Amino acid sequence: MQVEVHGQNIRVGDRMHDLVDRQFDFALGQFDSWINDVSVHLEDVNGQRGGIDKQCRVLVNLKGGKTVKIEDIDVDFVAAINRAADRASQAVGREVAKRREKHAEKPSHIEIVQELSAEFA
Numbered sequence: 001m002q003v004e005v006h007g008q009n010i011r012v013g014d015r016m017h018d019l020v021d022r023q024f025d026f027a028l029g030q031f032d033s034w035i036n037d038v039s040v041h042l043e044d045v046n047g048q049r050g051g052i053d054k055q056c057r058v059l060v061n062l063k064g065g066k067t068v069k070i071e072d073i074d075v076d077f078v079a080a081i082n083r084a085a086d087r088a089s090q091a092v093g094r095e096v097a098k099r100r101e102k103h104a105e106k107p108s109h110i111e112i113v114q115e116l117s118a119e120f121a
Contacts, residue, residue: 007041027085056080
């Protein structure tokens, strides 16, 4: 799974990039076959003024065209990244479950042929 990390009003160093890679790989790794790519945008909203302003926005592009969007904000980036990764995992899990349900509801071509054969036998 490819994770792109972007920073606005901050410099995203190697340690921050590694943290994001590790957290999102752990959170979304089980859904790897369903995901095209993940984009993480980190921003220090208030800059030097401080406060609860460290924002983590996540876009998870799923195969089939759906995009899951998550946004979290906290006093520090580590907390915002951790929570966003957890929420992304939950949201992608729900989307995957919906797709699996839809797929399970549709009878396969073989099942339809077997049902028709049984009716006309």
